[in-house]
Amino acid sequence: DVKVTQSSRYLVKRTGEKVFLECVQDMDHENMFWYRQDPGLGLRLIYFSYDVKMKEKGDIPEGYSVSREKKERFSLILESASTNQTSMYLCASSLGLANQETQYFGPGTRLLVL
Amino acid sequence: GDSVTQMEGPVTLSEEAFLTINCTYTATGYPSLFWYVQYPGEGLQLLLKATKADDKGSNKGFEATYRKETTSFHLEKGSVQVSDSAVYFCALTGYSSASKIIFGSGTRLSIRP
Numbered sequence: 477d478v479k480v481t482q483s484s485r486y487l488v489k490r491t492g493e494k495v496f497l498e499c500v501q502d503m504d505h506e507n508m509f510w511y512r513q514d515p516g517l518g519l520r521l522i523y524f525s526y527d528v529k530m531k532e533k534g535d536i537p538e539g540y541s542v543s544r545e546k547k548e549r550f551s552l553i554l555e556s557a558s559t560n561q562t563s564m565y566l567c568a569s570s571l572g573l574a575n576q577e578t579q580y581f582g583p584g585t586r587l588l589v590l
Numbered sequence: 591g592d593s594v595t596q597m598e599g600p601v602t603l604s605e606e607a608f609l610t611i612n613c614t615y616t617a618t619g620y621p622s623l624f625w626y627v628q629y630p631g632e633g634l635q636l637l638l639k640a641t642k643a644d645d646k647g648s649n650k651g652f653e654a655t656y657r658k659e660t661t662s663f664h665l666e667k668g669s670v671q672v673s674d675s676a677v678y679f680c681a682l683t684g685y686s687s688a689s690k691i692i693f694g695s696g697t698r699l700s701i702r703p
Binding site: 480509516517518519521524534566568577578579580581582583584 | 624626631632633634635636639679683690691693694695696
């Protein structure tokens with residue numbers, strides 16, 4: 477069965493802290509994605525990766541960076557957390573880049589920045 | 591650019607009622623269309639999809655038909671259950687954004703016993 481896991485379900489951090497969100501998939505998928513989900517805004521793409529060490533900016537990359545050192549793992553980094561980064565963060569993966577591809581999502585990490 | 595517009599919620603229905611959640615899209619070319627569902631406390635999961643005009647996607651009693659002439663992909667179910675309570679997202683992937691899914695804002699559905 478398809479599995480995407482995220483390191484934490486809930487996180488509380490302080491303004492200015494460096495925050496790491498980890499995502500692991502066990503499906504040997506090429507592509508991985510990070511989204512944030514906010515009420516009334518749906519999901520917005522932060523970054524995605526189509527191969528190890530490759531990354532591309534999504535729609536809202538400011539204030540974030542990513543790392544993909546291994547195929548199965550994709551990390552989202554908040555260099556200096558701010559209160560406007562309080563949100564639900566969702567990781568997803570897909571097999572390839574064809575536009576019919578289904579994305580498989582993790583359970584999400586709810587981040588609160590104080 | 592590509593976009594998805596879906597009806598705002600929340601939507602509250604009684605069990606066994608008929609459900610429609612409207613979704614329209616703007617895209618160049620021929621996008622693929624999806625409905626994802628998010629149950630409480632979980633991530634999103636694919637409910638159904640359609641990849642070309644007039645295709646009908648179906649799953650768990652839900653259906654949606656890809657209507658290119660009206661640029662719509664409305665979600666329907668004939669008889670909803672309490673377990674269908676969730677947030678539903680309409681989405682597309684297009685040739686201009688093949689690696690990205692464009693999501694609607696989501697519609698929260700609550701079913702009363």
